[in-house]
Amino acid sequence: MTRPTFSTIQAMEILDSRGFPTVRVFVELSNGIRASASVPSGASTGENEAVELRDQDQNRYFGKGVCQAVTNVHQLIAPALLGMDPFDQALIDQQMIAIDGTKNKSKLGANAILGVSMAVAKAAAKASHLPLYRYLGGAGTRRLPVPCMNIVNGGAHADNSVDFQEFMAVPIGASSFCEGLRAVAETFHVLKSILNQRGLSTGIGDEGGFAPNFSSNEDAIETIIQAIEQAGYKPGEDISLALDSAASSFALKENGEYDLNRSGAGRMDRGQLIKLAGSWIDKYPIISWEDPLAEHDWEGFQQFTARYGDKIEVVGDDIFVTNTEYIARGIKEGSANSVLIKLNQIGTVTETIEAIRMCREAGWRYFLSHRSGETEDTFLADFSVAMDGGHLKSGSASRSERIAKYNRLLEIEQELGTTAMYYW
Numbered sequence: 288m289t290r291p292t293f294s295t296i297q298a299m300e301i302l303d304s305r306g307f308p309t310v311r312v313f314v315e316l317s318n319g320i321r322a323s324a325s326v327p328s329g330a331s332t333g334e335n336e337a338v339e340l341r342d343q344d345q346n347r348y349f350g351k352g353v354c355q356a357v358t359n360v361h362q363l364i365a366p367a368l369l370g371m372d373p374f375d376q377a378l379i380d381q382q383m384i385a386i387d388g389t390k391n392k393s394k395l396g397a398n399a400i401l402g403v404s405m406a407v408a409k410a411a412a413k414a415s416h417l418p419l420y421r422y423l424g425g426a427g428t429r430r431l432p433v434p435c436m437n438i439v440n441g442g443a444h445a446d447n448s449v450d451f452q453e454f455m456a457v458p459i460g461a462s463s464f465c466e467g468l469r470a471v472a473e474t475f476h477v478l479k480s481i482l483n484q485r486g487l488s489t490g491i492g493d494e495g496g497f498a499p500n501f502s503s504n505e506d507a508i509e510t511i512i513q514a515i516e517q518a519g520y521k522p523g524e525d526i527s528l529a530l531d532s533a534a535s536s537f538a539l540k541e542n543g544e545y546d547l548n549r550s551g552a553g554r555m556d557r558g559q560l561i562k563l564a565g566s567w568i569d570k571y572p573i574i575s576w577e578d579p580l581a582e583h584d585w586e587g588f589q590q591f592t593a594r595y596g597d598k599i600e601v602v603g604d605d606i607f608v609t610n611t612e613y614i615a616r617g618i619k620e621g622s623a624n625s626v627l628i629k630l631n632q633i634g635t636v637t638e639t640i641e642a643i644r645m646c647r648e649a650g651w652r653y654f655l656s657h658r659s660g661e662t663e664d665t666f667l668a669d670f671s672v673a674m675d676g677g678h679l680k681s682g683s684a685s686r687s688e689r690i691a692k693y694n695r696l697l698e699i700e701q702e703l704g705t706t707a708m709y710y711w
């Protein structure tokens with residue numbers, strides 16, 4: 288059998304779930320197989336993320352167009368990759384990194400590079416007649432992630448009185464992915480009726496969670512716990528909570544303090560914020576806490592992890608940006624015990640897998656994640672199963688760009704049948 292090679296690589300500008308441009312890439316192989324992939328986009332981005340190339344042409348989409356990234360795929364990436372073997376994922380990614388030549392992918396754009404990188408993986412999976420999760424994960428692939436469903440949105444993802452960005456319901460006690468998904472989706476619907484009864488808004492934020500004006504951050508947590516109970520589940524046993532403070536978004540640049548001004552909780556220093564988190568960990572069934580401190584506050588992360596790391600998963604997102612350079616420092620300094628994994632923070636499939644490898648070797652967990660700006664692409668669902676990560680966040684039980692990933696996981700679970708595994 289002659290191995291297929293790339294015959295066409297094309298890109299176009301599409302819209303993400305917030306209505307802003309992003310990149311979609313199409314590839315075709317010499318045997319006629321086609322695949323496409325679409326790139327997500329964040330709002331509370333870490334400073335050291337790979338660069339999402341935007342046109343800065345104020346006459347189009349307020350400067351957010353991605354025509355240059357599309358052109359880069361056509362003029363700089365495609366000529367180098369045509370004729371290459373789609374099974375050479377690492378070599379292809381390496382090639383694009385070399386053409387880019389910058390540390391943060393600012394020449395080609397991480398959006399251009401990742402679109403191609405994901406499309407390559409999809410084409411190779413099709414060419415080997417395997418589902419993407421099995422192609423990327425291998426013969427032993429059988430574990431579904433626990434869906435950490437973001438049912439209350441705050442911070443940069445909503446215009447409400449909640450400082451912390453994400454409040455997730457985590458179905459740790461379920462026997463399968465579909466039962467877990469049902470538990471948290473039911474909780475989401477009960478939460479809606481509780482908010483209605485209280486006269487609070489049931490409008491949703493960027494990731495599909497409710498975004499009302501709670502009286503405090505604690506009120507948000509307590510209302511979710513009430514929803515879990517009313518839905519017939521036991522908090523801490525059936526469903527636990529995961530938080531993403533996204534603390535970089537309320538950190539003050541000038542003095543390293545934190546300003547919880549949306550809720551009116553006011554300013555506090557690192558020590559006070561860590562103490563506040565501790566009182567919540569004692570009081571509420573919190574199992575995982577992401578970005579409890581800002582991306583520059585390495586010392587704060589270290590203190591937080593030293594105090595609570597044996598009780599909960601401490602996840603670094605903005606601080607590590609899926610980059611092995613920062614993850615290595617975190618492992619050395621004990622800054623966390625888990626890494627949030629976002630493909631577009633680093634910009635290639637291969638480097639994302641490297642980040643995960645580093646976590647595994649250190650005995651750290653890793654938490655697969657969508658972005659707040661998403662598309663209908665379900666790559667992440669297959670990727671999460673392939674990486675055996677154990678948990679995933681893909682937003683709430685609303686907005687089709689979020690549900691598409693959960694639905695794809697339902698399909699995968701059905702395909703795996705009795706061989707499917709599920710646990711926290």
Ligand code: PGA
Nearest residue numbers: 329330331332533658659
């Ligand atoms: P983002 O948010 O996609 O807007 O960066 C997700 C997160 O902070 O985890």
Ligand code: ZN
Nearest residue numbers: 531533578604
């Ligand atoms: Zn985050």
